[in-house]
Amino acid sequence: MKSLRKEQHAVIIDDISRLARGLMAHFEQRVKISDAGGVLVSPSIEFGEGSDSQLVENLLASVSQHQRQKNGEQTVNRMRARVQNGYWVFQAPIGYKYERVSGHGKLLVRDEPNASILQEALEGYATGRFETQVEVKLFLERQPSFPKDLPNGEIRNQRVYDMLTRVDYAGHVEAPNWGIGLRKGTMRALSLSRPSR
Template sequence: MAGSVNQQQAVIYCRVSGAKQVREGDGLASQETRCREYAKYKGYCVLDVFTDDMTGKAASRPGMQSMLGYLHMNASKGSEIVVIIDDISRLARGLTAHLELRQSLAGAGGKLESPSIEFGEDSDSVLVENLLASVAQHQREKNGEQTSNRMKGRMMNGYSVFCAPVGYRYEKTAGHGKLLVRDEPAASIIRKAMEGFASGRFETMAEVKRYLESQPAFPNIDGSIRQQVVTDLFSRVLYAGYIEHEPWGITRRKGHHEALVSLETFERIQARKAERNLAPARTDINADFPLRGAVACADCDAPMTSCWSKSATGKRYPYFWCQTKTCGMYRKSIRAEKIDAAFAEVMHALSPAKGLVGLVKTMLHDAWGQRLAQANTIKETTKRDIAQLDKQLDGLLDRVVESDNPTVLW
């Protein structure tokens, strides 16, 4: 509501340190209430309210920039607009940012006021203001130090303190607080990718990337993931159940969370990453060479790679060959048909031990149970997403129906 012609105009600026405080707290609303009470007491007409949900260390913030633009457009020479803040720390949490914003507000035609402090231009007032801004900066830095020390202590005790990586989520657990737990089905997908690369089933990380992109349940952007995602997955010992963070001097130690792969598998991945990958990435590693990753060189015992070779007549033949340069069988090719036939002979010669059939049935039953659990998880996640979208759609429709603004309908 517009005020009288002679009524002092004002805007309100509120800030909290993060989006979490907006979701779970009432900081912005409380600040606005105090500022409105102050404006009412002073007889000001509040024109607008501007908010930010980010740290006060920096001067450049969306809400602050919007307010400065508003002041530039509406404040006139000789008629300043009062900017009301709840406390000096809401303007900034750093002396440099505070001084910068004070200058920007003055240049835009704003006059700073607060129910908590009286701003003035005399030397004593400026000294007090700068001291309070320095105290706000000290509090921010001290809070940062305390938070960092608590995080370091928790990591030293074997707990992850950073954002949950893909395949995990945080869950409150008795005796542990927030603990990383498996986030299915992504956890099983990552385990298969890491074990496949460690065993040689996936020859290169490019093949792992294609495998992950083929899994609809794995997080992606328009069906694609960046190669850096695979690199990060294979570089985090956290997936092996361990915690470490070199920047804080925290050496590797056993974590309290469940591992997706063994430490041996993780170490094998690191060794394979250090090797030179000679085989090109393939879109399909299963159908053409089903024994790939299981066939080892008879001389060096390293996994053999495989490829198709084209003859002079244009006919293609499948081959296995050793890619270890120091091996005497380096680049010596063996027809895949011979290996497949030898493998079939071995399989025919095998006789299952007593009880093996029952064990295999149990293993297959367990594997099927895991796949079924993954499918059910995907189903439930999809149902929740659909319900959430329906709720948002209903809310938007209600707003359209209840709105008396004709522009909403366009």
């Protein structure tokens, strides 16, 4: 934090939750402001050096951290429930995009032209048209609109493997970290074949 020592400055926050994301970070910021010669000011709380003021500040900072943690838990619980019902809730993979659909909320839908490109690659590999992952890689690299992940216009081998084994491309969802096994998804599959692991 830049020095505030030439004259006293105030750091103004509208609420104690705006200073930091956690209790420890809150106190670290308070020390930095003080060390720089500044004071913390808020219309919703009076910061003071007395024991009562510090107790109130500690309690409010603790409550703020608890609210953040609770909000995070509720978000994860909502996401977990959607996955259990067959919805993909993570970042949209190449070939899909999120679109708000009545009765479903945000739903994965095909994102052209990459959806068709990937469908040709996946089905070509499943049927033997592309005999190796290298052939799939070369096919994808020849598609001008398909995103490449290397500066020379190539695609990493690991990325090709990941695309060939993604369950969402086969119209399924799963979240092993949440204890949710493979199940039919609500998205339209890009490949009729089940992913090979």
